[in-house]
Amino acid sequence: xxxxxxxxxxxxxxxxxxxxxxxxxxTSSYLNDLTGAxxxxxCENFQKAGAFKARGASNAVFxxxxxxxxxxxxxxxxxxxxxxxxxxxxxxxxxCNVVMPRTAPQAKKDAVRGYGGRIVECxxxxxxxxxxxxxxxxxxxxxxxHPYNDPRVIAGQATxxxxxxxxxxxxxxxxxxxxxxxxxxxxxxxxxxLAPGVRIFAAEPKQADDAARSFRAGHIIADDxxxxxxxxxxxxxxELTWHFVQKHVADILTAEEDxxxxxxxxxxxxxxxxxxxxxxxxxxxILKNKDVFRGRRVGVIVTGGNVDLDRLPWMQG
Amino acid sequence: xxxxxxxxxxxxxxxxxxxxxxxxxxTSSYLNDLTGAxxxxxCENFQKAGAFKARGASNAVFxxxxxxxxxxxxxxxxxxxxxxxxxxxxxxxxxCNVVMPRTAPQAKKDAVRGYGGRIVECxxxxxxxxxxxxxxxxxxxxxxxHPYNDPRVIAGQATxxxxxxxxxxxxxxxxxxxxxxxxxxxxxxxxxxLAPGVRIFAAEPKQADDAARSFRAGHIIADDxxxxxxxxxxxxxxELTWHFVQKHVADILTAEEDxxxxxxxxxxxxxxxxxxxxxxxxxxxILKNKDVFRGRRVGVIVTGGNVDLDRLPWMQG
Numbered sequence: 001x002x003x004x005x006x007x008x009x010x011x012x013x014x015x016x017x018x019x020x021x022x023x024x025x026x027t028s029s030y031l032n033d034l035t036g037a038x039x040x041x042x043c044e045n046f047q048k049a050g051a052f053k054a055r056g057a058s059n060a061v062f063x064x065x066x067x068x069x070x071x072x073x074x075x076x077x078x079x080x081x082x083x084x085x086x087x088x089x090x091x092x093x094x095x096c097n098v099v100m101p102r103t104a105p106q107a108k109k110d111a112v113r114g115y116g117g118r119i120v121e122c123x124x125x126x127x128x129x130x131x132x133x134x135x136x137x138x139x140x141x142x143x144x145x146h147p148y149n150d151p152r153v154i155a156g157q158a159t160x161x162x163x164x165x166x167x168x169x170x171x172x173x174x175x176x177x178x179x180x181x182x183x184x185x186x187x188x189x190x191x192x193x194l195a196p197g198v199r200i201f202a203a204e205p206k207q208a209d210d211a212a213r214s215f216r217a218g219h220i221i222a223d224d225x226x227x228x229x230x231x232x233x234x235x236x237x238x239e240l241t242w243h244f245v246q247k248h249v250a251d252i253l254t255a256e257e258d259x260x261x262x263x264x265x266x267x268x269x270x271x272x273x274x275x276x277x278x279x280x281x282x283x284x285x286i287l288k289n290k291d292v293f294r295g296r297r298v299g300v301i302v303t304g305g306n307v308d309l310d311r312l313p314w315m316q317g
Numbered sequence: 318x319x320x321x322x323x324x325x326x327x328x329x330x331x332x333x334x335x336x337x338x339x340x341x342x343x344t345s346s347y348l349n350d351l352t353g354a355x356x357x358x359x360c361e362n363f364q365k366a367g368a369f370k371a372r373g374a375s376n377a378v379f380x381x382x383x384x385x386x387x388x389x390x391x392x393x394x395x396x397x398x399x400x401x402x403x404x405x406x407x408x409x410x411x412x413c414n415v416v417m418p419r420t421a422p423q424a425k426k427d428a429v430r431g432y433g434g435r436i437v438e439c440x441x442x443x444x445x446x447x448x449x450x451x452x453x454x455x456x457x458x459x460x461x462x463h464p465y466n467d468p469r470v471i472a473g474q475a476t477x478x479x480x481x482x483x484x485x486x487x488x489x490x491x492x493x494x495x496x497x498x499x500x501x502x503x504x505x506x507x508x509x510x511l512a513p514g515v516r517i518f519a520a521e522p523k524q525a526d527d528a529a530r531s532f533r534a535g536h537i538i539a540d541d542x543x544x545x546x547x548x549x550x551x552x553x554x555x556e557l558t559w560h561f562v563q564k565h566v567a568d569i570l571t572a573e574e575d576x577x578x579x580x581x582x583x584x585x586x587x588x589x590x591x592x593x594x595x596x597x598x599x600x601x602x603i604l605k606n607k608d609v610f611r612g613r614r615v616g617v618i619v620t621g622g623n624v625d626l627d628r629l630p631w632m633q634g
Contacts, residue, residue: 024341026363045589050589268591269591309582309629310632314627
């Protein structure tokens with residue numbers, strides 16, 4: 001297992017700069033009043049392909065040799081990594097194969113195809129995804145770019161908190177959603193070098209709290225096909241992300257489904273930005289744990305904005 | 318009739334700076350490809366109180382003498398001006414009375430009350446609004462701040478295009494929605510001084526096209542209670558806004574209801590910003606008139622983001 005270093009982050013940042021946005025940081029006086037903290041929202045919903053995953057995917061794709069690249073890339077993904085890899089492969093002009101659950105939002109499938117990716121559908125479970133994916137790899141000879149358990153991907157995601165640390169002076173805490181742990185691992189990698197005093201919190205849906213249980217147990221616990229509105233956060237930790245989580249994360253906080261939907265709607269209403277349910281989990285946990293963050297300067301990673309506008313969660317029930 | 322000057326705009330900008338945001342300009346490579354133009358979206362949906370109207374309202378409120386201010390302010394408004402005036406009055410700590418149609422979106426009523434404004438309801442027609450409003454003025458002695466036919470308001474709105482002109486080099490055109498014409502008049506006032514070569518287009522719903530018909534007829538035509546999804550654009554021109562429209566506007570373009578809703582959804586989906594139907598009318602007209610804008614650098618005023626998230630227009634039909 002290769003553990004990426006901060007030099008890998010610097011290299012990644014230079015490599016991906018032509019292909020991704022330096023996203024803005026937004027604030028909301030309403031949400032500051034509501035939480036008692038100063039929140040700085042790093043808006044990766046404005047990122048290319050609509051999510052931070054364009055960073056890691058671009059680092060992997062543009063780091064390939066020409067020979068490797070000619071055979072294309074492949075991945076399995078509940079959504080944003082698949083379309084980000086399609087985006088990056090499209091920029092380089094190489095093929096991209098994406099194994100996705102047949103239940104993934106239509107908006108995400110359309111977006112993958114819109115960037116030129118080929119979708120191969122599987123059942124919505126980790127076990128089915130891995131089986132179908134093995135067939136795709138054997139058939140194409142494509143380079144596997146894992147959604148998060150890949151040092152190239154983590155070094156790419158790590159560029160996000162490097163920008164945040166430049167954009168906001170004197171951060172006390174950073175809160176990011178955790179699914180497989182790619183964003184959190186990148187955040188740990190960057191901040192443990194640049195700002196080791198910053199506390200890093202992971203935020204997770206209670207209904208898919210395998211990372212929180214892993215954190216307390218001291219070893220990886222994986223669930224098969226948990227159900228949550230935060231559909232980007234269903235996947236389990238792997239050894240590389242577990243390395244960063246157990247070493248650098250201060251705590252993993254959880255929120256209930258209705259709390260996530262309320263936080264999402266509040267952000268849309270007051271900040272006027274479109275973001276997906278996964279991205280609302282940090283605010284939901286901050287609102288539940290005001291004493292942890294009161295009076296502090298808190299970076300919040302808004303991880304993505306790819307949501308099916310015809311199926312908004314507060315309009316279904 | 319006092320016609321505001323560019324010196325009034327400079328004074329307004331200094332007066333309102335502590336109370337409003339210098340909003341960002343966003344771009345979208347997807348929308349540039351789709352239109353064949355380079356679009357620069359001036360995001361007043363991120364403005365205080367969620368709309369550009371905070372500029373004009375703040376200029377009016379903070380320009381009052383202490384004696385005038387003590388009696389408070391009053392207005393009639395289909396929504397955003399009412400809540401912006403409530404916002405500005407709240408910042409100064411004076412009373413604000415708002416006459417609103419009973420059919421106005423609940424989100425806008427809640428927002429007015431949230432800023433401390435008092436709502437007096439009327440029927441959804443210009444005639445009813447004016448009758449109820451006369452009673453309110455007589456009762457309170459408050460200072461009337463008209464939503465648009467007021468030189469203080471127009472000078473305030475004019476600060477928006479002053480920022481846009483600073484933020485984007487070499488603008489060829491600006492497109493803004495037109496209802497009563499306050500934003501368009503402010504745009505004319507600023508650009509006729511700072512960048513007289515820039516073409517100014519007004520964008521209007523076909524179902525509330527009184528401004529377009531006025532423009533062709535050469536005199537003001539007013540409709541009573543037109544119906545359109547772009548609920549901020551139902552009001553007619555008045556003499557002060559007509560002055561600027563007939564003098565400086567290149568053309569008034571119109572769009573159908575479904576074109577407005579499609580443009581709105583496209584902006585939400587691709588730009589990840591929440592904006593209201595009125596703000597989508599410019600893009601709807603650009604998409605209908607690609608030859609007019611092809612290859613040009615076009616500023617687009619995103620006028621506001623106050624939308625009822627429980628009643629999105631693409632989910633009602």
